[in-house]
Amino acid sequence: MMRTTLYTCTGLFALALVIVAGMTILKRSVAAAESKPVSMTEIKIDNFSFTPASITIPAGTEVHWKNNDDIPHNVVSNDHTIKSKVLDTGDDFAYTFSQPGTYDYFCSIHPKMTARIIVH
Ligand SMILES: [Cu+2]
Numbered sequence: 001m002m003r004t005t006l007y008t009c010t011g012l013f014a015l016a017l018v019i020v021a022g023m024t025i026l027k028r029s030v031a032a033a034e035s036k037p038v039s040m041t042e043i044k045i046d047n048f049s050f051t052p053a054s055i056t057i058p059a060g061t062e063v064h065w066k067n068n069d070d071i072p073h074n075v076v077s078n079d080h081t082i083k084s085k086v087l088d089t090g091d092d093f094a095y096t097f098s099q100p101g102t103y104d105y106f107c108s109i110h111p112k113m114t115a116r117i118i119v120h
Contacts, residue, residue: 042066043115045073045087045107050115059119062096073113078104 038060044051046068057063065075067087075084075093082105084093097103097119107113 040064044068048073048110048113050105050107050113053115054118055116056118056120057097059098059100060096061119062094063117065093067091072109073107074109075105076108078106 038058040062041055041057042064043055044066048069048071050065055063065084065087067073067089070089072086072088074086075082075095077083082095082103084095086109087093097117100119103117103119105115105117
């Protein structure tokens with residue numbers, strides 16, 4: 001009698017675990033589908049400049065900055081709402097622009113490095 005109860009409890013617990021795990025996976029895949037960018041584009045950082053220095057992209061585009069320079073740089077929007085960590089050589093920073101607007105940004109280590117992204 002005790003043993004049957006134990007088995008039943010263990011069985012129910014295992015079933016609950018499977019259901020919770022299943023729901024977590026389902027939620028994750030839904031979230032991934034919703035946040036998937038429309039498209040992607042890359043801006044190269046090299047020789048103390050962002051290339052291209054100005055781009056126009058549709059809302060929802062994921063922009064990647066890749067530092068190909070021998071010197072560390074970062075990406076900071078003028079209003080400081082976008083701020084990457086310091087990117088060493090080969091590092092990449094990604095940001096998805098969901099709102100239309102003009103985004104001027106610079107490298108806070110070398111403030112003369114400036115560029116612009118126009119989102120429509
Ligand atoms: Cu820099």
